[in-house]
Amino acid sequence: MTTHDLTAHLPVDPDDLRRLHARLEREAQVDGLLDIAYRTVDSAVGPLLLAATPQGLLRVAFASEGHEVVLEDLAQRISPRMLEAPAPLDAIARQLDEYFTGRRLSFDVALDWSLSHGFRRRVLGRLATDIAYGTYASYAKLARLSGSPRAVRAVGTACATNPIPIVVPCHRVIRSDGTMGSYRGGPTAKRALLDLERPR
C-alpha cells in the first residue's frame, strides 16, 4: 500500500475544487482576508493580468511582463494573501472591454497607488486626469504639468514603470519629436492603443 494507491481510490472531481475555490473567494473577501484579487482578461493587446486590493486597481500587466513574475512580485511587495478571484475585478474588466471596442473613453474605477511613490506617483496622477483619450502629451509637457519642467528623464522613468498601464494612459505620452518612445507593453501595444484612440 502506497500513498498513490489509496489516493487513486479517492478521486477528486475538478468541479468540486472549482466550487470550493469560488466559496473561498467569497468568504475570504467577506472576512477581509483577501489582500489582492486577480484575474486575466483577453484584450486587443493580448492577455492582461488585473490585480486589485480592497482600495482599488493595483496593477495591470501585459503578457510580455510574465504574469507569474508579476504575481510573485506583488506577493513580495504588497501581500501574499492573493487569490484568483474574478468578482472584485468585474467592473474594470467590463470597462476595459468597452474601451477596446471603442465604447468607453475614460475609466471609472478606484485606483490603489501603493506601487508608485513620490515624483513618479505625481506624474502618473497627472497622467490619469489631464491627458484625455485620443490626445498626446510629450514627456516634456508632462514634466511641466507635474511641476518639474526639467525632470523629463524622470517622467520617462515614471511612465516606463507605470504599474497601471492603459487605465493610467502612459501610452499617450510620446517623444517631443513625435516618435513613440518606450512602453511597458512593448512598441506594438503602444501603437495599437494609439491607433484605437485615433479619431475615425
Added chain:
Amino acid sequence: MKRERYFKRPFEAVVAQHGATVLRVVRAVVGHADADDAWSDTFLAALKAYQQLPADANIEAWLVTIAHRKAIDMTRAASRRAIPVADAPDAPARERADAHDLDLDAAVGALPPKQRQAVAYHYLAGLPYAEIAVILDSSVAAARRAAADGIATLRRTYPRIDTPKESS
C-alpha cells in the same frame, strides 16, 4: 522597518497545489457531508495565518494540522447539536452524481478516529510519522501503529483497496 528577507508565494499557488489533497484528507476524516465546510474553514484559517508562516515551513503538514483542528472543532460542535436528522443523509441520485465509492467511504468512516486520521495524514497527505505524531499528540510509534492498524482493517472491510486503480 524590518523587511522579510524570504520569499512567499501567492496563496493561490498553495490552494492550487494542495487543494485536492486537503479535500481527500477532510473527506476521510470528517466524511463527505462535512468535508466542504472543513476544507473551507481550513483554507480560510490558512489564508489568515499565511503571512506569519515561516517561509521554509512544510506547507502540507501545516495545512493538515489546521484541517485536523478544524475537524475536531466540527466533531465537537456536531455532538453538541446531536439532534438526529430526519431525512436520509444521501439520496441515491446524489451518490451517483458524486462518483465516489460509498463502500470505501463507509469503510474509512468506520475506523476509530485515531486510525482514520493516521491513515489520512500518511497515505493521503504523505506526511512522515514524525509529523503525524505531533499532530495527533502521540508517540511516533503510536502514530505508525494507528496507520498500520487502520490499513489492515481497510484491507479486510474493503478488499478492493489492493486492486490497482488508474489515478484520475
